[in-house]
Amino acid sequence: MTEAKLLTGNGAAAWGARLAAVDYVPAFPITPQTEIIETISKWVRDGSMDAKMVQLDSEHSMLTAAGSASLTGARVFTATSSQGLLYGLEMLYNISGWRAPIVLVNVSRALAAPITLEPDHNDVLAARDTGFIQLHAETCQEVVDLVLLGYRIAEDMRVRLPAIVNLDGFFLSFTRERVDLPEADKVASFLPPYRPTNPFSAERPVAKGSAVMEGDTYSYFRYHMHASSLRALDVLKEVSREYEKLFGRAYGPVEPYMMDGAEYVLVMSNSFTTLGRKVVDDLRARGVAAGLLKLRMIRPFPADEVAAQLKGRRAVAVFDQDIAPGSGGIIYPEVVAALYHEADRPKVVMPVIGGLGGKRLTLKELESIFDELRRAEKGGTVRPPGMFLMRQEELERVRTEMVTAGGDVPA
Amino acid sequence: MSTTRFRTLKDLPAEDYLTPGNPLCAGCGGMLAVRLFHKVLGGNVVWVNAAGCMTLLMTYPLSPLKSNWLYTAFASAPAGAQGIRDALDVLASKGKISPTEDLKVVVVTGDGAAYDIGLQSTSAAVSRGLDFYYLCYDNESYGNTGFQMSSSTPYGSASKTTPPTEANPIGNTGTKKEIFEIWLAHKPPYVATLLTSQGVDFMRKVEKGMNVRGPKLFTALAACPPGWGFDPKDSIHVEKLAFETGIWPLKEAVKGAVKHTVVPRALRPVREYLATQQRYAHLFHPAENAAAIEKIQDGINAYWKAAADRESLQIALVD
Numbered sequence: 037m038t039e040a041k042l043l044t045g046n047g048a049a050a051w052g053a054r055l056a057a058v059d060y061v062p063a064f065p066i067t068p069q070t071e072i073i074e075t076i077s078k079w080v081r082d083g084s085m086d087a088k089m090v091q092l093d094s095e096h097s098m099l100t101a102a103g104s105a106s107l108t109g110a111r112v113f114t115a116t117s118s119q120g121l122l123y124g125l126e127m128l129y130n131i132s133g134w135r136a137p138i139v140l141v142n143v144s145r146a147l148a149a150p151i152t153l154e155p156d157h158n159d160v161l162a163a164r165d166t167g168f169i170q171l172h173a174e175t176c177q178e179v180v181d182l183v184l185l186g187y188r189i190a191e192d193m194r195v196r197l198p199a200i201v202n203l204d205g206f207f208l209s210f211t212r213e214r215v216d217l218p219e220a221d222k223v224a225s226f227l228p229p230y231r232p233t234n235p236f237s238a239e240r241p242v243a244k245g246s247a248v249m250e251g252d253t254y255s256y257f258r259y260h261m262h263a264s265s266l267r268a269l270d271v272l273k274e275v276s277r278e279y280e281k282l283f284g285r286a287y288g289p290v291e292p293y294m295m296d297g298a299e300y301v302l303v304m305s306n307s308f309t310t311l312g313r314k315v316v317d318d319l320r321a322r323g324v325a326a327g328l329l330k331l332r333m334i335r336p337f338p339a340d341e342v343a344a345q346l347k348g349r350r351a352v353a354v355f356d357q358d359i360a361p362g363s364g365g366i367i368y369p370e371v372v373a374a375l376y377h378e379a380d381r382p383k384v385v386m387p388v389i390g391g392l393g394g395k396r397l398t399l400k401e402l403e404s405i406f407d408e409l410r411r412a413e414k415g416g417t418v419r420p421p422g423m424f425l426m427r428q429e430e431l432e433r434v435r436t437e438m439v440t441a442g443g444d445v446p447a
Numbered sequence: 448m449s450t451t452r453f454r455t456l457k458d459l460p461a462e463d464y465l466t467p468g469n470p471l472c473a474g475c476g477g478m479l480a481v482r483l484f485h486k487v488l489g490g491n492v493v494w495v496n497a498a499g500c501m502t503l504l505m506t507y508p509l510s511p512l513k514s515n516w517l518y519t520a521f522a523s524a525p526a527g528a529q530g531i532r533d534a535l536d537v538l539a540s541k542g543k544i545s546p547t548e549d550l551k552v553v554v555v556t557g558d559g560a561a562y563d564i565g566l567q568s569t570s571a572a573v574s575r576g577l578d579f580y581y582l583c584y585d586n587e588s589y590g591n592t593g594f595q596m597s598s599s600t601p602y603g604s605a606s607k608t609t610p611p612t613e614a615n616p617i618g619n620t621g622t623k624k625e626i627f628e629i630w631l632a633h634k635p636p637y638v639a640t641l642l643t644s645q646g647v648d649f650m651r652k653v654e655k656g657m658n659v660r661g662p663k664l665f666t667a668l669a670a671c672p673p674g675w676g677f678d679p680k681d682s683i684h685v686e687k688l689a690f691e692t693g694i695w696p697l698k699e700a701v702k703g704a705v706k707h708t709v710v711p712r713a714l715r716p717v718r719e720y721l722a723t724q725q726r727y728a729h730l731f732h733p734a735e736n737a738a739a740i741e742k743i744q745d746g747i748n749a750y751w752k753a754a755a756d757r758e759s760l761q762i763a764l765v766d
Contacts, residue, residue, distance in 0.1 A: 101527065109544065238547060246508075
């Protein structure tokens with residue numbers, strides 16, 4: 037029997053680890069991830085989860101232990117956020133280079149300075165080039181499902197790369213939603229025991245992480261990692277079919293919403309997508325041919341799926357909840373690159389940045405994106421540098437704060 | 448009475464796990480320490496390495512080791528050891544691996560990782576009581592990058608980042624950290640210093656560590672021919688002088704009780720040790736820096752005076 041529970045995103049992540057029957061959980065606390073490791077600690081200590089949990093001295097150490105345990109043969113789960121992900125970033129490259137298929141849950145939180153707690157995606161997207169598979173969740177249900185799919189993909193020998201499952205801090209981490217928990221015995225059939233590749237052994241010693249002194253050898257391994265990552269697209273589609281048969285839910289690399297006949301499309305990911313759906317519904321009710329494309333898989337980037345969904349549309353907006361100062365949104369150029377070789381690519385692909393540091397996103401703001409899309413499409417151009425969402429009252433509040441802080445307020 | 452396998456150098460195990468042929472420098476004291484350590488431990492080992500000279504032991508696709516190896520990163524080899532130890536334990540308890548597959552987990556790093564960038568990771572592993580060995584080969588510098596100062600570099604040593612100049616004729620003016628004391632403050636069950644020139648003492652200490660559960664921490668002075676500036680054939684000679692001048696005391700701490708294991712009857716003047724190495728040449732040429740040499744000698748005398756008082760040692764200091 038499927039068990040329905042009211043779970044936070046963090047609780048769903050912990051359940052993902054429990055259902056995946058992980059052997060080892062190295063941990064280090066950071067807001068807003070802490071509930072995950074507190075929940076698992078309790079389960080390990082009361083015996084409801086047969087795993088070893090150890091608290092390390094930093095995310096750098098935590099990720100080192102995660103990778104080395106995986107190479108030894110343990111199925112490993114860990115979780116972090118924000119500064120922690122960046123503190124351990126060096127090890128993410130190592131773990132993928134070791135081909136250690138751990139699953140790491142990142143609870144998104146914007147990056148210092150200024151230090152803050154609420155989410156945006158600059159943390160997880162800083163890990164976009166590490167070799168980790170990246171799956172981003174919109175709902176608490178998706179969190180538990182993506183953790184299980186994450187292990188299946190990561191451990192698949194066609195991929196054999198670690199995976200990050202991302203969920204938004206606060207908006208998802210602390211929000212309770214109905215979650216249908218997959219049955220443990222069915223999960224066991226979906227996710228067979230982890231078989232490590234040449235683990236450390238007394239019988240048959242191995243060397244891992246050896247230095248490579250020649251560029252040709254280094255290049256070979258890096259190209260190979262890229263090819264393996266790309267294969268994760270088809271592996272996701274394949275295992276998603278199996279998952280759907282068992283649990284009734286399917287998860288492709290992208291998720292189209294109201295895309296039939298859509299002329300104006302908003303591309304977005306993570307928890308704010310739920311707001312995007314609502315705006316698309318409202319616009320459709322008013323006769324606007326709006327649609328939404330959710331990106332679930334960020335690495336590998338599903339370029340073919342994105343192109344297939346967006347070609348032939350009149351205008352597309354890419355909503356980045358992140359900012360690369362001096363460039364713009366991080367996902368935007370990836371969508372543009374995916375479309376470039378399509379003959380009937382949209383006339384307009386507009387960059388939009390919003391929701392930084394958890395800044396609230398109103399339905400009206402999302403609607404204004406579609407207004408701007410229609411204007412740009414008529415004029416055939418995007419006003420550079422695109423849209424930066426901020427409401428008048430928000431701007432006024434910041435100005436008041438600047439006065440309080442004793443600073444000069446720019447006009 | 449404790450019994451030991453090691454009474455004379457003839458008891459050195461014949462089996463070599465670090466075989467000839469690797470890219471390390473001729474006369475590398477660190478490599479010799481790894482080789483001796485391994486002989487005593489035996490074969491069922493996984494080495495967990497941080498960035499340093501020993502990283503070059505394992506250059507793809509070759510391996511001079513008959514045991515397992517993982518290169519981690521500069522700062523976190525002890526955390527790598529934690530993951531391996533924990534995984535071996537949890538897999539054994541779940542019956543996923545056979546008990547014969549158990550391995551001794553040995554961190555091997557230089558002093559840069561041990562004293563500086565990896566100190567936090569080490570501190571945490573010891574405080575968690577991790578069952579592992581730590582072997583630091585202390586060449587008193589960032590040796591692999593070409594001999595820059597570390598916090599293990601002694602007062603008066605030249606390095607590439609503390610070159611002696613007219614304005615600063617001393618070279619490094621910092622104080623070498625006491626890693627033995629830092630480790631000891633964590634209350635591990637066993638800590639020891641090592642010298643490959645004192646082989647019997649070396650082997651007995653490793654043997655002692657093997658009978659202890661928890662963190663077993665070893666630091667071996669690692670004579671470094673290119674960095675310190677001496678002929679590779681003289682490595683053992685230089686280490687021997689480090690013992691005889693008392694600049695590298697041989698000691699251990701069993702459950703916190705510190706004891707010097709081999710003590711020179713009479714200290715030789717430290718200048719004899721310093722004079723063997725190019726890194727101290729500026730203390731002698733063009734003119735002798737008597738004050739600096741005296742400061743080093745005074746430090747050694749003070750150390751041994753305190754040790755002699757504490758342990759009732761018979762040792763003649765240098766006037």
